[in-house]
Amino acid sequence: MTTTAPSSLEETESPYALSHLDALESEGVHIFREVAGEFERPVILFSGGKDSIVMLHLALKAFAPAAVPFTLLHVDTGHNFPEVIEYRDRVVAEHGLRLHVASVQEYIDAGKLRERPDGTRNPLQTVPLTEAIQQHRFDAVFGGGRRDEEKARAKERVFSLRDEFSQWDPRRQRPELWQLYNGRHAPGEHVRVFPLSNWTELDVWQYISREEIELPEIYFAHEREVFQRSGMWLTAGEWGGPRADETVVKRQVRYRTVGDMSCTGAVDSDATSLQAVITEIAASRLTERGATRADDKMSEAAMEDRKREGYF
Template sequence: MHVDTGHNFEETMTFRDNLVKEHGAKLIVGSVQESIDQGKVQEETGFYASRNKLQTVTLLDTIEKHKIDCAIGGGRRDEEKARAKERVFSHRDEFGQWDPKNQRPELWNLYNGKKRPGEHFRAFPISNWTEMDVWQYILLENIPIPSIYFSHVREVFDRDGVIYANSSFMRLKPEEKPRQMRVRFRTIGDMSCTGAVDSPASTLEEIIEEVASSRVTERGTRMDDKRSEAAMEDRKKEGYF
């Protein structure tokens, strides 16, 4: 399942489509644009408009529509302080809510997968991996990844210390001047909230070297986390992935 904000990087979409084709898998797409068209959510306005928050509604609707019992994701505890409190097998009530103060304790590797109809789970099998573990594993097993994780030249502009990819989804302020730059993405959300890093790393080995010496966390370029001190927790409580 993919919740498509409509503002994704083209490379992400190409990667998604190839992956589906290669595995002959059935892809379920939840469209944020459709949720907007149906009047379920309202598009944000202004220079900082993003569909990041809106996608929660689409995600929950899609889970409900397809009666999904368990959504498996790649979220990790080392990514973010609210995610550090997340369970491996995380229960969601019929509203899709996360209740961080009342989670089921997880001991040894005994996971409680019991739920009522209409409720679901979010499972995070690689909860205890670190960013470095992921890159080492990708290298070891030769796992394909979207091309924008590697260094490339693209049109970017600067805003509040973050390097954004320029696109038709972004509304530039008069003083923001697009320029060409050699960048890569360390984490990929949609284009309105993901910042790039200035990087020459064009191989997995170079990325690993860069991650090892970085002084900034992986999601340090994610503006969606920075809307407030508890931005991730607040979104997760509502049902964000």
């Protein structure tokens, strides 16, 4: 009896094999269901940015047709893009979700935090975040961090243990072989959970395109008044920009990531559609945070320092 070798690579592949995006989606859905089975009070961080939007989409899929069994939490700096806040509130209302907002402005008004000289509020998010976790006794907190974003985030496990002060110690992180996640934690501790750990920025955009997920309009090219600082195009606002020596110009730009207006830069772009954005990202050699986030440029270890203090 003779056998014939397959004539092509395609013939060797199983017709039941998952595509790359299907595998990532399956992993994310599994993580959400695992947390629902292990923890009592999980919460999803939701800012209205693309990663948290995809994360919420996975949660909706994980529990459909039932409702998502978690609340949402947003740490609002007070300097967020209005388009993103409008999107956040609309999505929450559409899906009948409950949203907790931890306001940096309220902490400043109460004297618990002080404005930074540069006007940036992203580093001020840690205290409202950790206190909200303690106040509501959240024991699992979903975040949209990805390992390709920044070298400190590349050290994270999917289940990231935090101590009673919400601090991160990379030496205490546990191995996660064969997608087995250890959610054990002592009273007062909690676990940060990252369902998008193995996704890249390109994966996120391709998934958004496949699933036809709506995004805030600032992710696509549009005309905007901006000024240049530290090599980035920033949006003018009440946070303190522009200075007297900084000229406001109108340019066609879009945002690769959204955060505090004072430290999130736009990029020149003519990508007005999902496919155009995907083509642009595929050709880029800079990560979104490296290209557009001033708060990550404060030092080589800026993100890791903030993570140790309790930030994501």
